[in-house]
Amino acid sequence: MTESVVRRIRELIAEIRQHDYRYHVLDAPTIGDTQYDELVAELKRLETDFPDSLDPNSPTQRVGAKPDSGFSEVSHRVPMLSLDNVFDADEFQQFVERMTDRLDGISSLELTAEPKLDGLALSIRYERGELILAATRGDGSTGENVTQNVRTIRSIPLTLHGERLPEILEVRGEVIMKKEDFDAMNRRLQAAGEKTFVNPRNAAAGSLRQLDPAIVATRPLSFYAYGVGEVSAPLGDRHSDVMETLKSLGIPVNPGLVKGDASSIESAYQALLAKRDSLPYEIDG
Template sequence: RFLGLSDDDAIEMAAEPKFDGLSLALHYENGTLRAAATRGDGYEGEDVTRNALTISSIPQRLEGERIPDVLEVRGEVLMLKRDFLALNERQQAEGKPPFANPRNAAAGSLRQLDPAVTASRPLQFSAWGWGRASAWPFDTQAESMAAIESWGLPVHGRPELCPDLDTMITYFRRLEAERATLDFDIDGVVFKVNRLDWQRRLGEVTRVPRWAIARKFPAEQAETILRAIEIQVGRTGALTPVAKLEPVTVGGVVVQNASLHNRDEIARLDARIGDHVIVERAGDVIPHIVRVLKEKRPPGTRPYDFPDHCPVCGAEARPDGVIIRCTGGLTCPAQRVERLRHFVSRDAFDIEGLGEQQIKTLFDRGAIRSPADIFTLAKRNDEIHLETWEGWGEKSVANLFAAIDARRRIGLERFLHALGIRHVGQVTAKLLARTYHSIDTFLALVERDNPESAVSELATIEGIGEVVARAIVDFFAEPHNREVVHDLLREVEVLPAEEPESDSPIAGKTIVFTGTLERMTRAEAKARAEALGAKVSGSVSKRTDLVVAGPGAGSKLKTARELGVTVLDEEGWLRLVGDASAT
């Protein structure tokens, strides 16, 4: 229709694998690499030039004929499956958490603050297209990609030409059958109109090209045997069943464990030890059992009997909705270890050098029992001699102590999140910090003699509610928890939350951002709104005061108009908050 062609006219398509990596744009001037950035939201990305220079497959200088003076090459940062497995083995040997998949590994490696870390990771680059170019002397997609490859840029999965729908289907099915044997993870196929003049005529809609279409493969599955069900205990006492499987390859990754979610899921599947099961792995999702092959069930199997006592501490396990929860609290070693791991995690105290394995080792050997113990490690090292432990040395211990000291001052929001109070994640911690501003004011509330009045006050905060309020008050009603908090406060300084600007035009308003912002990132807009006293929400409701809509706004904008909520574009938003000079 857009091209004015008849039904009999053929449109040749260039078919390419859809790599599951991190998008990267390389900017060349006169053949020399000048900048590299992640694609971000399509308008603004993250500058990763220093790190990209360490990837050996990215040429710093292009060679060949007809290279545009200014050229942006687009592609994916990838990691070979075998390199991913080797990296995860190294992570675990160093006591660090493994990456979920090659894409996460590639993204995390490219975004390192230290380029030396990126250089140590086995990253690859594969080009799949181009953006801005001062000139483009080619007529087709296939010819263009051949030229890009001739200039020294890797092109994994060269375009294959498909003259009709039948060949497109054949290509898709062939690649789907081969995907497990490929070196890289792919999650589908991209079909692009081969003629560039037709691409230009078809154009784009909200930055999505009309001349290309992606088709994803269905989630990968495999049959294996359920050998055991292991119960893991989380930091809030939740008992989570994990299926221990006969090792099976799913999508090029060996799977030995799969999620069973909870007691009800085991009952729904009627999963039994010894059953043949179908396990599925899709993208970032943890492998999970999708069904039991009951026709292959061996004789003598019995329904799984979910434990009614904690397998770690022996305390009674009680139902809490769909969750079965250990009642042992902080007397349960498993919960204490998981809380310590949460305490040092990235969104909490973020102590570099204290990974999951290091925390467990320190706990198992009695070096730490509570968060405050982490901050007294250095003064107790004359007794502990941490540098003599396996996997440690004088330099690594010195680095650890320096990292711990660097976290002795922390914002109220992070401090509250680090405590591991049930139902108090980052969002709730931010609400509490913005409401009470200082740790002293907050503790005066939650430790008052009348706990019901504290619950009532907390429940009035929008976004908290009675369930969360009671969980907070119950946490501080436990003497051991109060002791843990006050011991910690003797070691760290909790910085008060910044007071929002109460006289701003958006103070106390609920704002929703939707679509793409061109003059600031979404994170910057959110931070600006919160600094001016507004609450930023992810959904539109009757309580929403203002929606800021950029290009690509969808259902949220529609809902706002239906509810009569005020809608501003980005320019109107900047004028409202006095940031018209923002860039």
């Protein structure tokens, strides 16, 4: 294998990762699907011709082997907790007052809010920038190991790079299927005479829990982070800072995230309600 081949493989991996970042994180692609597919095809050809060059974290290596049996259990080192609810403006204001009282010396709070995506909660563990484990929420303390399936989701980076990359980073977020992708998938399934899904949430959950990663790879799943679990170094003083750091590392965060005081958050909530039906994904809060 010549030095030029090795260099070209590395260039292709870096270029494809950059395009993935621009598409899934920044929502600002610079090339079309056909050009992207051509880059992936060239990389696959070179890796096939020169198997000694294969990087296990190459963009071509997302589909792994099917497990021998069901999913193994994973204990969450930091529990994946559920959310409390408020149902009107008065309850929201009471929540803000309780938080202000608990934080002595704070006269006002900066709050962060985002749409609650309707999908399947997921925890992804990176060590030294490499994805090593992904697990469902389960009961909050114990979930299922779905690592091989998660590796097939193109919006989830297999490796992370950045100045603020901690040695250990658990990313928490939601696996979803966007409305447009859900409709297109159901049309394909119906045309093939296969069973269709009732709604995007069921499609996302059912797809992620398939035993065969090759099937999961055909399902148009997306992922957006909303927080972190175990982290070996701080990512920021505020939740909004943490989200910005995750984004800088290449991890998609919810594009609907807003921050401000209680009044601006309440206004953002009302604005979200008004456009709920036109959002590209289902939400449940």
